[in-house]
Amino acid sequence: EEAENAQIVLNQEYPELLHILTHQPSTTLKELCALPLTSNAGVVICPTSSPAAMAKDVLDYYRSAESSMCRDFLQRICMLCENIPMWLESRLMSVSGSPTSKYLDVECGFSEARVTLDTFLQGSTGKVTILYGKPGSGKTIHMSHLGELWACDLGHIPSSHLFILLEFRHLNLLSQTLSFYDLLFQYYPSPQGGEDEKIAIVDYLLSNPEQSCWILDGYDEFQFNLYKRDYNNAQLDPRSPRPVAELIAALLHRHILPGCTVVFTCRVRDVTDLERKAEKVGELLPWNHHKIKEYVHKYFQHKGNLAAGKHATKLLFSNKRLVAMSSIPALCNISCIYLKKHNKEMQSILQMPSTLTGVYLTSIGTFLSHLNQEKSAEVSELFELAWNGLETGKIVFLEEEIPHRILHFSIVAGFISENGILVNVYCFAHLTVQEFLSALKIMTSVDDKELKNRLKTRWPSKSDQKTVFTNSLHRFLSGLASPHCSALLALLTKEDHSFVHKRQETVKKWLQQMCHTHMTGPKVLELCHCVQESQDKQLSKQLMSVKPKLELHNITLSPNDLDALAFVVNSSEERNIALDFRACSIELDGLELLSQCDTITNLSFHSRKYEDSFAEKLSTILPKLSSLKKLSAIGAAHLASALVECRCITEINFSGNNLRDDGTKHITDILPKLPQLSFVNLGQNNSSLQAAVYLTKEIASMNVQRIYIECVFCFLITKIMLICLQFFSSSLKW
Known part of the structure; x- marks a missing residue:
């Protein structure tokens, strides 16, 4: 169900939309004025009218059209029109049923040009900037690195006398009210001059707001919503105690330190909370092949073993699925850790796991196999800690919340790391590590009824409350349903294989039910990831028989996403698969994964964001799609020549x-x-x-x-x- 009615939004934003449409190129306006075949035959929008008249006529028409037609129209405005304010585009895409993704991509992407993070931040001085990306895309690492560069007077970061890096995961620990003074010094040592010097510092900042740069990292991990907190235009009293969420909202809304530099990081789903007040929005996109190779080389160089690095790179790039997974920086790091531990054992691709579950399971399995019987209780408690955190939305743990008997071995094994500044707090090495250990807890201890309930309640839905975690829990549960995981699950449960088999069948039956559930494109993509983790070809065939046409609109597709699509598409026995990638952001390296899909008969890429380089890359892939019959795309000049080799078109x-x-x-x-x-x-x-x-x-x-x-x-x-x-x-x- 839509959060807002399309006609209501159109009426409320009518003046703004009229202004935007009036100033579009004539070809764009004519395309928007092309009424659908189901429209009233008596309605005519004259193409020779003035732009203002045409814009008014088409807006008036859709004001009284059916709700579905109005939603489609608003979506077309977002895809075709230029210079739409970010807050407005977000609202239009939200009511039309599609997520936003038309912003400037950082480091690699579309819009005007590809830019590095340094270049993107050059113009952020004195502005509110949002940098968003998928979990594991490197937002936190980049923000920490910015602080290091600032301390060394390096990099193209905003120049200021004070650089404040606050992580929302730590701000969650501040349950009491506090003043702006208290917030500033909460995670930083107090000056030697005592209270008077603290007051002098804050007074200077209030008088010179342009001299401070605030980095607020991980809004997706914050327990509160900022968009619900708005005020009148009155400035906030820095001495007045308030909830921490109100202090952060005051920075966002410019009710304190107007003119300071503010950078928020978050996931794409949380952009809508912030973007109405933002002046710059950028996206961290997945790594391409060059970045992956560069990282693997530097990882092993840092470990002092270049020869092992060359062998690891060769192994990694011999496995397309592992390469696709490594397009997410955090997962690339995990791949490197895995390759470092098992480099000498593996001499070929056949010995390498091909799923994220497989990588985690192999690494943890090796660790568990070396533990003596006395440590099994500690392992169970570690799983319990991860699961309790997942249940309560907790990712940061105080030292007293972790039993001492598991803290030491968890740190040595790399499961947990210290994450505090002035207080001792700990977190799992990555959110996905916590989710994987939680999945092991679910598969090995809770009863069958509880497992079914967890599968149902943990599946993301549009009405879900904000959650800090990723969607990896379902992927891991699906991966653990694979026969390759049976031996380790039996070891952990100390039960026979019939018990493990029953748990795995419960997960597979749930996946079968999900195949027949109506869902949006992003949810179908998530289901593809789950099916890929299960490595169950029969599930893939079932999914493709129910959903032979997959529509993915206005989202960023990483190579990892395309790899999951390729897995399920290739399992289809019927050569009747249609893929519609309208206005999706896709890395050129990721396009190569589509060449595996010889069951595709209908392929569509329509958006002005697909430029010549995209069409050139796609032209090398089309001849490999032996079943392709229908093509709809931008970049005709480059694609036409490639069609000569598509004899079935x-x-x-x-x-x-x-x-x-x-x-x-x-x-x-x-x-x-x-x-x-x-x-x-x-x-x-x-x-x-x-x-x-x-x-x-x-x-x-x-x-x-x-x-x-x-x-x-x-x-x-x-x-x-x-x-x-x-x-x-x-x-x-x-």
């Missing part, structure tokens, strides 16, 4: 490519080389009547049944064009 949709006559003629010359072609759509381009006539002449002798093309002329000339085209080929359908 029957439908081509190159609408909205901004093709001029030379581009249209280039495509026309290639079409006769496609013997199965029956439909061509070249609408919403910039072709002339001459190019349209040339197209019709060339394909007159082919088996093309339908063609659609538009010309940049007035209505009368377009009418003449249609008569000419029908004269040349009476068999064509329009």
Whole structure:
């Protein structure tokens, strides 16, 4: 169900939308004004009207249209239009049922250009900036590194006299009210001059807010929502005690230290809480192959073993799934730890695990196998600690909350690390480590009924409360349902294999039920990850038989995501799979994973964010898709030549490519080389009547049944064009 009604949003934002549409390119406005076939035949939006009149007519039309049509219209505005304020785009995408992702990508992505993090932060002085990314994308590491650079007067970070790094996971520990003075010195040593010097420092900052830079890391880990906390325009009294959430909200809303530099980090789902007040928004995208190789090299170089690093890199890149997983920096680190421990044992790809569960299980299994019987109780308590934290949303533990008998061996084994500044607090090495240990706890101790309940209640839904954890718990439970995990589970439970088999079957039955559940694109993608972790081909076939068309719109797809898609798609026995990647952000290295999918018959990439480099890469992949019949994409000039090798292609949709006559003629010359072609759509381009006539002449002798093309002329000339085209080929359908 939608959080807001589409018509209500359209009415409330009508003046802003009218202004935005009026200033769009004419081709974009015409595309938005193209009414759906189901629209009222008496409604006509004249393309020769002024931009303001056209914008008003189309907005007025959708004000009274069906709710589903209005949602689709708002989504098209987000995909096609430029210069939409971030807060407005977020609201439109939210009500249309799609997440936002049209922001400037940091280090690698789309929009105007790819930029490094340093370059992105150069213009953030005095602004509120949001940097978001997937769990494990390196947000916390980058923010800590910024502090090191600031201390050394290096890097393109905002210059200031004071650099304050606060982690939301630590702010959760502040249950009492405190003043702004108290917050500033909560995690930093007090000055030697005592209270008077503290007051002098804060007074200086209040008078010179531009001299402070606040890094607020991990908003996704905060227990409170900032968007619900707003005030009037009155400035906040820095001496007045308040809940910590109100102090942070005051920084966001500029009710204290207006003009200071503020940088928030969070996950994509939390951007909507912050972006209305943000002036810059950037995304940390997954690593490409070059970054992965660079990291593996530096990891082993730091360990003093370059030879092992070369062997580890070779092993890693011999396994496409491990490479895809390593596109997430945190998982790349875990892959390196795994390769370091098992480098000498593995001489080939066949010995390497191919799932995240497999990597964790192998590493933990090796550790557990060396423990004596006396330590089994401590292991159980470690699992219990991880699970209790998961249940209560706790990721930071005070020293007194961890039994001493498990703290030492957990630190030595690398499960837990110290994470405090002025107080002794600890956390698991990564959120996924805590989730994996929790999954082991669930699979080995709770009863079958409780396992079913956990599977149901822990699956993410649109109405879920904010949670600090990732979706990895379900992936790990799915992975532990694989027969490869039976031996270790039996060791941990001290039960026979029938007990373990029953638990694994419970998880598989739940996955089967989820295959038949209606869900959005992101949820289907999450289910693909779960099925991939299970390595169950029958589950993959079932999922593809129920959902042969997968629509993923306006989300960032990492190589890890595409690898999960490739796994389930390749399991289909029917060559009838359709993938629609409208306006998704995809790394070029990740596209190569689609070449494995020889069951794809319908492929769609439509968005202006797909530039020439994207089309060039895609053109190398299309010939490998032996079953491809229908293609809809931007980048026609590059893709057309590759289609010669796609002998099964029957439908081509190159609408909205901004093709001029030379581009249209280039495509026309290639079409006769496609013997199965029956439909061509070249609408919403910039072709002339001459190019349209040339197209019709060339394909007159082919088996093309339908063609659609538009010309940049007035209505009368377009009418003449249609008569000419029908004269040349009476068999064509329009």
